Amino acid sequence: MIEPTTPAAFDDFQLGGDLPVHRIGFGAMRLAQGTFQGPVRDPDTGMAVLRRAVELGVNHIDTAGFYGAHGVHANDLIRKALAPYQEDLVIATKVGPLRDDNGMPSLEATPDQLRALVEADLRTLGLQHLDLVYLRVGGMTGPGGAPLTERLGALADLRTEGLIRHLGISNVDTAQFEEASTVAPLAAVQNHFHVQHQTDTALLARCTEQHIAFVPFFPIGGGFQPLDAPSLLKVASRLEATPAQVAQAWLLSVSPNILLIPGTGSLEHLEENVAAGALRLSPEDLADLTAPADSASPGH
Template sequence: MIVRTQSTTRPADASGTFALGGDLPVNRLGYGAMQLTGPGVWGEPRDPDEAVRVLRRAVELGVTFIDTADAYGPSVNEQLIRKALHPYADDLVIATKGGVSRPGPDDWRPDGRPEFLRERLELSLRHLGLERVDLYQLHRIDPEVPTAEQLGALAELQREGKIRHIGLSEVTVEQLEEARAHVDVVSVQNLYNLANRSAEDVLDYAEAENIAFIPWFPIATGELARPGGPLDAASRVHGASPAQLALAWLLRRSPVMLPIPGTSSTAHLEENVAAALLRLDDEEFETLTAAG
């Protein structure tokens, strides 16, 4: 059965910690800020005041890892984070991404030109109010630009002290291995959840190499949460929502897993973070694993 750990005013602390790059500890259950923008991940959020409340509440609940990107808005998301949280708590890590241009809503285009990456990193620093980004992730590898040039640009910015650690997003094991020949990669962010485990090989590689695995879209449950389905049944028995069970499963799945569930609602945020208080026993974990 599921065991709830003792309640706390900072439930994210119960998710455990992972040290990015071996020297930057964060609580494993983080927050993805993408939904704090307008429709199509474009423009201002529908409720800017609630967006600020969500960010501040996340930190109050013990979230120490917030994921964003210059392309969210674009730039709107980073500026909102600064408005809500700057000056940042000493233990708060803001991870951002660059390498995608945004001509309009729902339009995402990889751009790995070194000059573009430098431009976007400089803007991220300004918008976030930082002198250095603790984790800067290449949003997508641009197939039109040699990988060595894209990563070389990030390595140069790292040498200049503007990036602490480098991560990747949506890559294969082969791309990850190639990238590690050029830079020290401390994280990888791929689509992964209980219902979609197409990146299982990347997760296994990341775990073997002690690289953080940041699953985006982490609480998609699909048919598993349908009435009478395994997640629905488990949630009824144990008094936890399907989303909470899906997050608890991710945290149990691997010690390098850093889920970043996103929401624009304070109530939904509190529900998500409370998933850190759940512990799946072996039988429950295996049942959900097999169902997915």
């Protein structure tokens, strides 16, 4: 059972020790497509969502080169909507997954292929360097398994060259985290974690101890797991908030190192997500939000 606190939701976190970001950011996964195999979305709506996010104070955008299909891609939308970028905007991207013949990011790049993926992100985003690059491992499976030293080492070389400012890892277990920590300094870990999926509490604690950002993907279920735990619905009703807002407020209370990147292609949902930062959970609320039974969901 995690024992949350109640920090100010919009306090800046120093990502990598030198990049101040607001704790509520934006995930670009759903800008181009609702799902990896779904139809593409209206690019104009996606760009409107991005511009509104920045207007609302978001200065941390999480994206990936494999977000999008059929000529509509998240990175292109970000560049078209936001370039020239405001000075404090931090853009994080993920490399590693490759799309298979069915359009799913289930394949994994070799160390030799990672440079091309990073260079492609630089080109599509219109940047000279990337603020944060995650090595995303495991394909569409859960964390654990394959060593990552060689692949992360390839990204560390690009960091030495100045193409990458900070490194992160995604979809990892504690053993992989420890392995990665011997390869290069880590600025962030991005794993599946939310109020109804709390299996990574030990890894979150390690990140908090080491001042490493913990960035949950699917912070509000990702559409794969309904936010329907009785305790969550009870607190949402008491606060006259949505379950998604309570789930995000809970994450902000768990650790000052947690950064949120809720993704949406909807202006309405964007406004709702950002408003969650103003929600304050009482000790009674936090006590009610006990850990429900966990369930599996597809990868990010």
